[in-house]
Amino acid sequence: MTRRNDPIEALIALMARLPGLGPRSARRVVLYLIRKRAQVLRPLAEAMMAVSESARECLNCGNVGTSDICEICEDTRRANGILCVVEEVSDLWAMERAGVFKGRYHVLGGTLSALEGVGPEDLRIPGLINRLETEEITEVILALNATIDGQTTAHYIADQLPGQVTVTTLAQGVPIGGELDYLDDGTISAALNARKTF
Amino acid sequence: MASKMRGAVDLASHDLASCLRPANSRAMEWRDTGILLSTRKHGETSVILEVFTPDHGRHLGVMKGGTSRKMVPHLQPGAQLDLRWSARLEEHMGAFRAEPERARAHLAMANRLMLSGLNAVLALLSFSLPEREPHVPLYRRSESLLDLMGQPDLWPLAYLRWEMSLLEDLGFALDLASCAVTGGTEDLIYVSPKTGRAVSRSGAGDWAPRLLPLPPVLLGQGEASNTEIVQALGTTGHFFEHHLAPNLGDDPVPEARARFIDQLSRRAE
Numbered sequence: 078m079t080r081r082n083d084p085i086e087a088l089i090a091l092m093a094r095l096p097g098l099g100p101r102s103a104r105r106v107v108l109y110l111i112r113k114r115a116q117v118l119r120p121l122a123e124a125m126m127a128v129s130e131s132a133r134e135c136l137n138c139g140n141v142g143t144s145d146i147c148e149i150c151e152d153t154r155r156a157n158g159i160l161c162v163v164e165e166v167s168d169l170w171a172m173e174r175a176g177v178f179k180g181r182y183h184v185l186g187g188t189l190s191a192l193e194g195v196g197p198e199d200l201r202i203p204g205l206i207n208r209l210e211t212e213e214i215t216e217v218i219l220a221l222n223a224t225i226d227g228q229t230t231a232h233y234i235a236d237q238l239p240g241q242v243t244v245t246t247l248a249q250g251v252p253i254g255g256e257l258d259y260l261d262d263g264t265i266s267a268a269l270n271a272r273k274t275f
Numbered sequence: 276m277a278s279k280m281r282g283a284v285d286l287a288s289h290d291l292a293s294c295l296r297p298a299n300s301r302a303m304e305w306r307d308t309g310i311l312l313s314t315r316k317h318g319e320t321s322v323i324l325e326v327f328t329p330d331h332g333r334h335l336g337v338m339k340g341g342t343s344r345k346m347v348p349h350l351q352p353g354a355q356l357d358l359r360w361s362a363r364l365e366e367h368m369g370a371f372r373a374e375p376e377r378a379r380a381h382l383a384m385a386n387r388l389m390l391s392g393l394n395a396v397l398a399l400l401s402f403s404l405p406e407r408e409p410h411v412p413l414y415r416r417s418e419s420l421l422d423l424m425g426q427p428d429l430w431p432l433a434y435l436r437w438e439m440s441l442l443e444d445l446g447f448a449l450d451l452a453s454c455a456v457t458g459g460t461e462d463l464i465y466v467s468p469k470t471g472r473a474v475s476r477s478g479a480g481d482w483a484p485r486l487l488p489l490p491p492v493l494l495g496q497g498e499a500s501n502t503e504i505v506q507a508l509g510t511t512g513h514f515f516e517h518h519l520a521p522n523l524g525d526d527p528v529p530e531a532r533a534r535f536i537d538q539l540s541r542r543a544e
Binding site: 232267 | 315319345348349351352353375377378380381382383384385387390391393394530534
């Protein structure tokens with residue numbers, strides 16, 4: 078039944094390569110799009126075309142936007158001397174969702190990994206050091222994942238930073254809505270060590 | 276004709292039986308404890324676990340659901356896991372089911388030296404051990420070393436002893452009991468870079484500049500300061516770089532080892 082040059086089959090095959098979708102769910106999505114051609118399919122195609130032509134990495138911080146310098150880097154209200162270092166753009170967007178951090182970001186593009194052979198030269202660490210000098214940064218928040226690779230990277234960066242910059246990291250402990258019974262030993266231990274006066 | 280037919284039927288039934296049964300008598304399932312060396316994402320929800328077990332050595336397998344929020348905290352490198360492995364055929368990668376026994380990542384993350392040490396241990400095990408070959412004494416030493424992670428003062432010496440046992444287990448043991456030249460047991464201060472045997476001051480003669488240092492800590496003597504341990508790791512490092520690594524292929528010794536020694540050197544200064 079499948080025809081090699083059929084655009085619908087081609088679309089299904091492409092959709093099936095997206096995260097979270099397989100061949101069956103891709104077929105379902107494509108059928109839905111065809112049924113909602115005017116309301117969803119055409120606007121989606123136009124939006125995807127626009128993004129494919131305009132999306133690029135910010136030359137300053139590594140965020141993804143539609144211009145060479147992203148909105149966050151251009152926002153003068155954010156120039157407060159605090160830089161938050163994250164692993165990936167998705168982490169930056171997660172921080173922005175919370176809406177509590179009003180400083181600027183620096184996206185490393187990954188973490189050091191001994192087993193996968195990712196070294197400092199593969200990450201945006203030199204760019205980070207440059208920014209400290211040019212943007213008069215006084216505090217660097219290392220908002221890296223609480224994993225072995227994330228923390229190895231955090232320690233490496235902390236070693237590279239000049240002494241006059243304050244280096245902080247995110248706290249580790251019980252998540253909002255978390256039940257102790259379901260927490261792993263490491264989280265409970267970290268939470269207990271970081272307990273505070275109530 | 277009938278016998279030919281019967282033979283064909285027998286052959287067919289034999290083939291069918293061999294398809295349904297494992298090709299040999301070895302079990303395609305096992306349960307063991309193990310140290311998690313690494314995880315690699317496999318598809319969207321699965322991970323490939325690389326573990327070091329006492330009875331099955333370094334072993335890989337797929338774990339479904341390994342990227343779930345519930346499992347990720349338990350699948351941090353260095354964790355002790357209760358593992359069940361199964362596969363249809365022995366040569367298949369197979370699938371793991373894992374339950375956490377005890378976590379170690381939080382101990383490592385709290386201390387820069389411990390973190391680099393954990394990375395060095397896991398990277399060296401992953402680099403040097405062949406797959407599916409039991410190394411029981413080395414496993415026991417590795418587990419003991421990792422269980423010391425909460426004690427940063429004891430750890431560097433324990434790490435040095437562990438490196439020596441790793442070399443020994445892989446056939447590159449240092450023989451430091453007596454001088455390779457004179458046979459004496461006094462004043463041993465060098466190691467031969469070729470044989471790994473101790474050499475005394477008198478035995479070294481003009482060759483002394485070409486020999487590796489033998490700090491007392493390698494002989495189990497002295498105060499075992501961090502400076503001495505760093506020097507001893509320089510000597511063991513020679514055997515990793517020039518003897519072990521070339522035997523394993525073209526890859527260099529993992530960078531994680533150098534990072535740990537760098538951290539230890541800073542502490543020694």
